[in-house]
Amino acid sequence: MGLEQVFISIVILLAGARLLGELFRRMKQPALVGELLAGIILGPTLFGIVKPSESLELLSTIAIFFVMLLIGLEMDLREIRKAGKSAFVISVIALIIPFFAGYLISNFFGLSTIQSLFIALLLSITSVPVSAIILMELGLLKTKIGTTIMSAAVIDDIISLVILAVILQLHATEGVSFNFGNLGISTLQITGYLVGIAFLAYAVHKISRWFPHRLESFFARTKTREAIFGILIIIAITLSITAQYAGLHFIIGTFFAGLIFSDKLLGKKEADHAYGIVSGITFGFFAPLFFAIIGMKFSGQSMENAIPFLVVLVVLGILGKTLGGYLGSKICGFSKNESLVVASLLNGRGTVGLAITSLAFSIGILDITLFSVSVAVCFITTIMTPIIARPLLRKIAAPTTE
Numbered sequence: 001m002g003l004e005q006v007f008i009s010i011v012i013l014l015a016g017a018r019l020l021g022e023l024f025r026r027m028k029q030p031a032l033v034g035e036l037l038a039g040i041i042l043g044p045t046l047f048g049i050v051k052p053s054e055s056l057e058l059l060s061t062i063a064i065f066f067v068m069l070l071i072g073l074e075m076d077l078r079e080i081r082k083a084g085k086s087a088f089v090i091s092v093i094a095l096i097i098p099f100f101a102g103y104l105i106s107n108f109f110g111l112s113t114i115q116s117l118f119i120a121l122l123l124s125i126t127s128v129p130v131s132a133i134i135l136m137e138l139g140l141l142k143t144k145i146g147t148t149i150m151s152a153a154v155i156d157d158i159i160s161l162v163i164l165a166v167i168l169q170l171h172a173t174e175g176v177s178f179n180f181g182n183l184g185i186s187t188l189q190i191t192g193y194l195v196g197i198a199f200l201a202y203a204v205h206k207i208s209r210w211f212p213h214r215l216e217s218f219f220a221r222t223k224t225r226e227a228i229f230g231i232l233i234i235i236a237i238t239l240s241i242t243a244q245y246a247g248l249h250f251i252i253g254t255f256f257a258g259l260i261f262s263d264k265l266l267g268k269k270e271a272d273h274a275y276g277i278v279s280g281i282t283f284g285f286f287a288p289l290f291f292a293i294i295g296m297k298f299s300g301q302s303m304e305n306a307i308p309f310l311v312v313l314v315v316l317g318i319l320g321k322t323l324g325g326y327l328g329s330k331i332c333g334f335s336k337n338e339s340l341v342v343a344s345l346l347n348g349r350g351t352v353g354l355a356i357t358s359l360a361f362s363i364g365i366l367d368i369t370l371f372s373v374s375v376a377v378c379f380i381t382t383i384m385t386p387i388i389a390r391p392l393l394r395k396i397a398a399p400t401t402e
Contacts, residue, residue: 006055010289013050013296016042017288028390032350033383035288036375039295052297057362063290064355066282068251069236071157071351072258073275087151090328094346095156097327098123098320105316109309115370117167118360122374123317124163126156127350127382135345135393145338145396149345152325157352161255164356165190165248171365172247193246197239197256204260229277235261249359287351294358294375302369303376310373314380321347341392348385353378 020034020041042049050056102120111119131153135146169190236257243253261271303310325343334342357378361371 006053006059009050009053009056010059012042013039013292014285014289017292021288028386030348030350030382030386032287032291032354033379035291036295036298036354036379039292040298040300041295042292043296043298045298045300050296052293056293056296060290060293060358061362063286063293064251064358065236065240065254066278066286067290067351067355068254069258070278070282070287071355072255072260073278074258086332087148088155089332090148090325090342090346091152091155091159093328093331094126094152094321094324094343095124095159097324098317101316101320102313105312109312111370114167114171114365117170118356118365119313119370119374121160121163121167122349122353122357122377123313123320124156125160125349125353125356126153126321126346127348127352127385131345131348131385145334145341148332148334149342152328152342153346156346158259160352160356161252162194165193165252167365168249168363169247171363189247193243193248193252196242197260201260228274232257232261232274232278249363251355251359290358291354294354297361297371298375299368299372303372306369306373310376313373313377317349317377317381318347318384337392337396341389341396344389344392345385347388348382349378350382353381 016038017035020038021031022034024034024037025031041047044051099120102123103116106116106119107113131149135149236254239253239257240250241253243256244250322343325346326339329339329342330336354375357366357371357374360366360374361368366374
């Protein structure tokens with residue numbers, strides 16, 4: 001594909017994604033639903049105006065870097081500590097139930113062990129942005145229940161990405177003759193990387209009392225424009241490459257880079273400035289293009305014989321996540337209505353689900369049928385989450401905000 005054709009494809013996909021994204025936002029749905037639908041309409045499934053290519057695949061890889069970096073930047077570890085044990089208990093229970101349900105049903109339908117593990121993980125994921133949008137609309141984001149939901153979602157995503165790292169490692173060694181030496185090396189690689197990240201996070205916490213002030217003073221004197229953005233990207237790329245060397249995928253490192261390097265290290269002024277640039281680039285260009293490209297690669301025709309599996313996954317995903325969220329909330333002392341709200345808002349797979357689905361397809365874990373089924377699961381659960389959650393949220397909105 002020539003450069004001119006690449007630019008034409010980008011313009012068509014981006015225009016369609018922005019248009020349908022805005023339309024779905026006006027319909028009180030996450031923009032990514034419209035962006036994904038734009039790719040399905042413009043791609044081979046319907047009109048075939050834009051077709052997959054190596055150039056668009058490379059662009060999609062760059063886009064996923066910025067998407068995962070922004071997801072990490074949006075998460076605040078301090079909020080998790082505020083929510084305490086409740087968020088952790090809810091997150092773990094709401095992850096375990098759909099995970100085992102997804103694994104068992106995938107095995108029943110004849111999927112391989114690696115594919116079954118991935119589908120199980122997909123059903124366990126919660127989309128932080130989807131939950132945040134709904135809570136913000138009703139003014140509940142900063143309340144106790146809002147903080148608990150967001151913290152549980154953040155913990156869920158962190159645990160899910162660690163599980164993803166294990167699945168990717170298993171996939172990398174699949175087909176290699178098993179021996180305990182290889183298993184030990186793989187385990188040490190994952191453990192070593194995670195320990196290194198934990199140590200880095202601890203070091204950031206320790207220097208956060210004095211370093212941000214000196215950093216702000218440095219940037220006040222520098223003449224290089226947007227230097228903080230450049231430094232953030234360098235850090236993110238470095239951690240991404242380190243993840244690759246550890247035998248993991250680069251998005252694991254990208255996510256942790258965003259998670260660790262917040263205003264605790266950079267100072268609030270510089271962190272807000274860097275976040276604004278990353279957010280503008282991601283939401284304005286890379287994210288809509290990324291979701292449109294995923295939609296473009298979606299194949300409705302390949303799902304012809306997989307509809308029963310899709311229906312079962314959607315039902316199991318919603319029921320498993322809802323049951324887990326409800327049980328966890330009741331254990332933590334929330335009322336019936338509050339527990340139902342928490343459970344319903346943990347259901348959208350959204351951004352993170354689509355990101356890991358794209359990754360799994362690109363490295364061969366999923367074939368085109370399973371890829372399309374996984375995209376459909378993310379699409380349907382993301383649409384249904386606000387529909388289910390809003391009536392429940394309105395019931396608790398008045399007493400919660402008094």
